[in-house]
Amino acid sequence: MPIEITMPALSPTMTEGTLATWHKKEGDKVSSGDVIAEIETDKATMEVEATDEGVLGKILVPAGTENVQVNSVIALLLEDGEDKSALAGFKTSAPTPVASAPVDVASPAPSSAPVAPVAPVAPVAPIASEPEYSGEMITQTVRESLRDAIAEEMRLDDTVFLMGEEVAQYQGAYKVSQGLLDEFGSNRVIDTPITEIGFTGLGVGAAFGGLKPIVEFMTFNFSMQAMDHIVNSAAKTRYMSGGQMGSHMVFRGPNGAASRVGAQHSQCFAAWYSHVPGLKVVAPWSGADAKGLLKAAIRDPNPVVFLEHELMYGQSFEVPAGDDFVLPIGRAKVERVGTDVTITAFSRMVGVALEAAELLAADGISAEVINLRTVRPLDIETIVNSVRKTNRLVNAEEGWPQSGMGAEMAALMMEHAFDDLDAPVVRVCGEDVPMPYAANLEALTLPGASKIADACKSVCYR
Amino acid sequence: MAKKASTAKPKAKAKTKAKVKTKKPVKHLEADAEELVEFYREMLLIRRFEEKAGQLYGMGLIGGFCHLYIGQEAVVVGAHSTSNPQDSVITSYRDHGHMLVCGMEPKGVMAELTGREDGYSKGKGGSMHMFSREKNFYGGHGIVGGQVPIGTGLAFAHKYKNDGGICYTYFGDGSVNQGQVYESFNMAQLWLLPVLYIIENNKYGMGTSIDRASSTTDLYHRGRSHGIPGEQVDGMDVVAVREATARAAEHARAGKGPFILEMMTYRYRGHSMSDPAKYRSKEEVSKVRQEQDPIDNLRELIIESKAASEDTLKEIDKSIKAIITDAAEFAKESPEPNVAELYTDILVEANG
Numbered sequence: 001m002p003i004e005i006t007m008p009a010l011s012p013t014m015t016e017g018t019l020a021t022w023h024k025k026e027g028d029k030v031s032s033g034d035v036i037a038e039i040e041t042d043k044a045t046m047e048v049e050a051t052d053e054g055v056l057g058k059i060l061v062p063a064g065t066e067n068v069q070v071n072s073v074i075a076l077l078l079e080d081g082e083d084k085s086a087l088a089g090f091k092t093s094a095p096t097p098v099a100s101a102p103v104d105v106a107s108p109a110p111s112s113a114p115v116a117p118v119a120p121v122a123p124v125a126p127i128a129s130e131p132e133y134s135g136e137m138i139t140q141t142v143r144e145s146l147r148d149a150i151a152e153e154m155r156l157d158d159t160v161f162l163m164g165e166e167v168a169q170y171q172g173a174y175k176v177s178q179g180l181l182d183e184f185g186s187n188r189v190i191d192t193p194i195t196e197i198g199f200t201g202l203g204v205g206a207a208f209g210g211l212k213p214i215v216e217f218m219t220f221n222f223s224m225q226a227m228d229h230i231v232n233s234a235a236k237t238r239y240m241s242g243g244q245m246g247s248h249m250v251f252r253g254p255n256g257a258a259s260r261v262g263a264q265h266s267q268c269f270a271a272w273y274s275h276v277p278g279l280k281v282v283a284p285w286s287g288a289d290a291k292g293l294l295k296a297a298i299r300d301p302n303p304v305v306f307l308e309h310e311l312m313y314g315q316s317f318e319v320p321a322g323d324d325f326v327l328p329i330g331r332a333k334v335e336r337v338g339t340d341v342t343i344t345a346f347s348r349m350v351g352v353a354l355e356a357a358e359l360l361a362a363d364g365i366s367a368e369v370i371n372l373r374t375v376r377p378l379d380i381e382t383i384v385n386s387v388r389k390t391n392r393l394v395n396a397e398e399g400w401p402q403s404g405m406g407a408e409m410a411a412l413m414m415e416h417a418f419d420d421l422d423a424p425v426v427r428v429c430g431e432d433v434p435m436p437y438a439a440n441l442e443a444l445t446l447p448g449a450s451k452i453a454d455a456c457k458s459v460c461y462r
Numbered sequence: 463m464a465k466k467a468s469t470a471k472p473k474a475k476a477k478t479k480a481k482v483k484t485k486k487p488v489k490h491l492e493a494d495a496e497e498l499v500e501f502y503r504e505m506l507l508i509r510r511f512e513e514k515a516g517q518l519y520g521m522g523l524i525g526g527f528c529h530l531y532i533g534q535e536a537v538v539v540g541a542h543s544t545s546n547p548q549d550s551v552i553t554s555y556r557d558h559g560h561m562l563v564c565g566m567e568p569k570g571v572m573a574e575l576t577g578r579e580d581g582y583s584k585g586k587g588g589s590m591h592m593f594s595r596e597k598n599f600y601g602g603h604g605i606v607g608g609q610v611p612i613g614t615g616l617a618f619a620h621k622y623k624n625d626g627g628i629c630y631t632y633f634g635d636g637s638v639n640q641g642q643v644y645e646s647f648n649m650a651q652l653w654l655l656p657v658l659y660i661i662e663n664n665k666y667g668m669g670t671s672i673d674r675a676s677s678t679t680d681l682y683h684r685g686r687s688h689g690i691p692g693e694q695v696d697g698m699d700v701v702a703v704r705e706a707t708a709r710a711a712e713h714a715r716a717g718k719g720p721f722i723l724e725m726m727t728y729r730y731r732g733h734s735m736s737d738p739a740k741y742r743s744k745e746e747v748s749k750v751r752q753e754q755d756p757i758d759n760l761r762e763l764i765i766e767s768k769a770a771s772e773d774t775l776k777e778i779d780k781s782i783k784a785i786i787t788d789a790a791e792f793a794k795e796s797p798e799p800n801v802a803e804l805y806t807d808i809l810v811e812a813n814g
Contacts, residue, residue: 006520006521008519008520008521009519009520009521009522009735010520010735010736011735011736012525012526012527012735012736014736043736043738044738044740045738046738051513051517070520070522071521071522159622161622187622192649193645193648193649193652195645195648195649197611197641197642197645198611198614198642198645198646198648198649199611199645199649200611201608201610201611201612201614201615201642201645201646202611202612202614202615202618202646202649203615204611204612204615205552205600205611205612205613205614205615205616205617205618205619205629206615206616206618206619206622207615208600208612208615208616208619209550209615209616209618209619209620209623210619210623211618211619211622211623228605228608229608229611229612232604232605232608233603233608233612237593237601238807238808238809238810239586239807239808240583240586240587240591240593240601240602241582241583241587241591241592241593241595241601241807242581242582242583242584242585242586242587242807243584243806243807243810244582244583244593244594244595245593245595245600246810277808278808278809280809296812299812300812301810301811301812302809302810302812329812
């Protein structure tokens with residue numbers, strides 16, 4: 001039985017091509033590797049090599065033929081011992097369709113409702129509610145809460161280690177890692193060179209190798225150098241490996257605006273990282289948030305981007321004492337109960353939103369303030385439940401407006417609470433400019449309490 | 463009816479001429495007969511696998527990018543022969559050969575190429591993204607140079623856990639100009655991490671020859687400013703590769719830090735399937751194939767040194783042909799992944 005030689009696909013997109021010339025004629029002996037023909041695609045002329053041995057029995061597509069479909073039979077090869085009589089009555093099998101032909105892709109989540117599909121959300125295991133805590137409280141700064149979280153988890157698990165610029169001998173550029181080198185030694189508290197993509201990639205490799213790295217960025221501004229490894233290596237490997245392996249690790253450091261440091265050192269990355277499936281993105285506000293969420297992040301088997309805030313490090317809060325206080329990632333917290341308007345915020349802006357709620361109360365408007373705590377996965381349930389009650393939503397963030405968390409919030413309300421809204425969702429954002437240095441301009445750039453309060457009044461038509 | 467469809471495989475047509483140094487490989491007899499035959503078997507397995515992959519690509523059964531390793535077989539076969547079970551391996555997107563020498567099943571690799579549920583990544587990774595925790599193969603990375611700091615981190619983990627392992631980190635001549643490679647070199651030597659940096663210099667980063675991309679082309683010197691020793695090796699000679707890698711591995715295992723091996727090799731096919739390879743001449747390619755082919759030369763060596771008979775090698779050829787045919791059939795028959803797989807393996811549940 002002769003061997004069919006078919007038209008090869010030479011590129012991911014090729015479905016047909018021109019058979020330019022034949023280098024062999026009928027009756028010629030062909031060995032594996034011989035160039036038998038040339039074909040032209042829109043990109044190039046390529047030579048076609050034989051993969052089998054034999055005698056070219058019949059050319060079915062003559063030279064010069066255009067629009068030859070990929071996988072159609074172009075010639076027949078006679079095997080050893082066969083002669084031309086084998087060609088008699090030979091019927092070629094139908095060309096098999098190429099893979100790029102339209103395929104029937106079933107919708108992964110068929111919906112019976114005639115509405116626009118809700119943006120697909122990866123199913124996430126049900127998230128436990130925040131545990132009731134009734135134990136002893138201590139007052140400490142956010143900086144101390146973060147340090148305690150790291151130290152406690154390092155005591156529990158030998159595979160947890162901290163690496164980053166100035167984390168060890170210098171005790172942390174912002175003193176978050178104060179004392180850790182003394183307690184854990186230089187094998188587990190590691191000063192890196194200033195080499196973000198390098199040490200981030202190294203951290204991902206260490207996680208692949210079974211360790212649980214905490215990679216500190218001196219500030220998240222420098223994580224842009226390392227974003228390839230956060231997104232391409234850490235976030236996607238679980239998926240790309242079919243679930244075989246992932247990156248149990250934390251990327252942490254101060255994010256967002258600092259004070260008078262100019263455009264390259266004042267930027268919010270919450271929206272950037274929240275865009276990426278495979279990452280969890282956490283942004284604590286209070287000391288308890290910082291401690292409970294960082295402990296959860298260190299224990300979480302997924303890569304967690306943990307966005308701290310420089311201006312919060314020195315602020316003090318009441319924090320649960322003891323080493324067993326862990327908060328669930330993916331749960332928001334209602335920080336202030338209200339009835340007229342919902343304000344969503346994360347990180348430092350939660351405090352600003354609470355100030356705004358005070359201003360509004362003086363005007364007789366009752367604002368509910370939700371501390372998002374996690375920006376991916378978002379606690380949509382808590383937000384929607386609040387909006388069902390207040391029918392209004394204002395999102396406050398330091399970051400830029402376009403494609404920011406506020407834009408996400410507006411889209412989510414369209415999808416999940418459209419009929420509950422009595423006013424459009426309003427975004428209160430950082431101004432759409434690189435951060436200026438001058439004190440007066442910088443102050444104009446970041447949203448303050450009165451700006452949030454004004455937005456709330458506008459959605460209350462006041 | 464036809465016995466089987468044989469899609470002709472494309473071959474790059476080249477018009478420009480480039481000069482390459484080619485020389486007859488030095489013959490070695492240091493490896494024992496059994497090892498030589500095993501090298502032959504592994505190299506042939508890779509070559510036949512890649513030829514079949516090229517054929518399935520031509521039939522439209524493999525999509526997207528597919529980077530074939532044909533011509534470079536001696537590098538990974540020789541280098542990997544020096545590894546221990548606890549060692550780790552990581553490479554770029556030209557990765558099928560590395561997976562096969564790590565002991566990953568040809569069926570599973572081929573089924574990943576065809577995007578089917580029995581592939582190593584359930585069809586979700588493709589040619590460039592396959593992993594095996596069990597075989598300590600850590601990918602399969604699509605960003606040029608991205609695997610170098612990750613491999614350095616795997617070495618960091620070996621040292622941290624003190625498990626005696628080293629990481630074999632492979633990358634091409636195209637990636638040696640990436641900044642992260644030097645960031646990795648610096649940390650690896652600073653912390654004396656047990657990592658082998660194995661540069662597979664096949665002379666072209668996609669379509670750009672090394673002398674058009676690199677200010678200095680002796681890549682084994684690229685660790686000099688970090689104090690990392692390096693050696694250039696005839697990467698078409700599997701025994702030379704094995705010997706050089708064994709020395710480098712001893713260095714890394716002894717706690718002396720990283721070692722750079724520059725394997726001088728050559729890929730016969732284009733960068734990927736759609737590359738017409740006009741940047742090099744047909745004569746250049748055929749000269750290497752005729753004079754330096756790692757499999758032909760080893761076969762000759764085996765016969766000359768009477769390490770095995772012609773008949774034994776023919777038996778090996780036959781058994782490999784059967785393995786590859788099975789793998790291809792398996793990869794065609796395996797179903798496409800269930801649509802429910804779209805949303806799995808993104809996050810895992812936290813159990814803390």
